[in-house]
Amino acid sequence: MADFNVILDTGDYKNGIVNTVIEIPQGSILKIEWRRDIAAFEIDRVEPAIFAKPTNYGFIPKTLDEDGDELDTLVICSEPIPCGVFLKGRIIGVLNFIDDGEADHKVVIVPADDRNSGDLITSIDDLGARWKQQIEHHFTHYKDLKKPGSTKVEGWGDIEAAKVIIEESIARYKAQA
Numbered sequence: 001m002a003d004f005n006v007i008l009d010t011g012d013y014k015n016g017i018v019n020t021v022i023e024i025p026q027g028s029i030l031k032i033e034w035r036r037d038i039a040a041f042e043i044d045r046v047e048p049a050i051f052a053k054p055t056n057y058g059f060i061p062k063t064l065d066e067d068g069d070e071l072d073t074l075v076i077c078s079e080p081i082p083c084g085v086f087l088k089g090r091i092i093g094v095l096n097f098i099d100d101g102e103a104d105h106k107v108v109i110v111p112a113d114d115r116n117s118g119d120l121i122t123s124i125d126d127l128g129a130r131w132k133q134q135i136e137h138h139f140t141h142y143k144d145l146k147k148p149g150s151t152k153v154e155g156w157g158d159i160e161a162a163k164v165i166i167e168e169s170i171a172r173y174k175a176q177a
Contacts, residue, residue, distance in 0.1 A: 003039035005070075005173075008061040008086060011167045015111055016091045016159060020073040024057040025080035032083055033069065041083055051142045054134060056081045063169035063175060064104035071169040074108045074135070076127065078116055088112040092161035093124025096154040097139055098146070105169075106139075107162050124156055132156065132170060 005023045010136070011018035023032045023041065029052050031044045056077055059070035075081060075089060089109030097104050110121045121127065136153045143150050 003036065004061045004086065005036055007057050010060055010170055011088060012168070012171075013091065013163055014134050016163075018060050018089050018091060018107065018109060018166065019057040019086055020060055020075060020089050020109060021086045022056055022058040022075065022081045022083055024053050024080055026054065026056045026077070027052050027080050029053075033076050035113050036070070037041060046094075046173055047142070048145060050136070060107065060166065060169070062170040062173050063166065065169050068102075068173075070106065070165060072106045072167045074099075074106045076108065076121060077114070077160040078109045090119075090122075091159050091166075092121060092126070094141065094157040094165055095135065096152070096157060098154060099143075107166065123159065147167065159177070 001128060010021050010023070023034055023035065024030065029047045029049055031047055032041050033044045035042050056075035058073040058075055061070065063071035065071045073085070073089065074095065079089070088111070090112045091107060091109055093108045094108040095108060097106055108124055113119070124132070139151055139153050
């Protein structure tokens with residue numbers, strides 16, 4: 001397998017488009033992580049079914065969030081997307097999240113060309129209050145059986161806030177390269 005951080009770039013984030021690589025398909029209970037040290041996906045653990053991923057979960061190449069991992073993405077799509085697939089996504093917002101005391105942002109994106117929905121989702125608010133509540137609940141509680149209280153949702157940011165986090169994560173990646 002090729003190293004996504006070598007063969008892909010971040011995308012045109014300033015114009016609202018990022019490349020993302022799927023780690024975990026929506027509905028999966030497998031905690032799959034990209035291991036950049038060996039350029040491979042690894043099953044880190046199997047989660048209880050009550051903690052299945054509510055969205056497709058991926059990362060943006062050539063970024064590093066404050067937790068030392070690539071910047072995460074939540075990919076909103078009507079279908080689970082297989083592990084290892086990459087796509088161009090349109091930024092619609094960001095979930096501000098703390099995991100074990102470190103910032104672990106989740107950039108929320110939709111496929112850049114979603115003909116099924118007619119590209120109707122253009123901002124985080126288009127997903128509705130109930131969707132946000134479900135995502136907040138998932139990320140607040142998904143570690144409850146292992147490390148209760150170790151995660152905290154700190155709210156939502158808009159597209160511009162997401163772009164700032166992406167830019168900071170690119171700078172962090174370049175500084176360590």
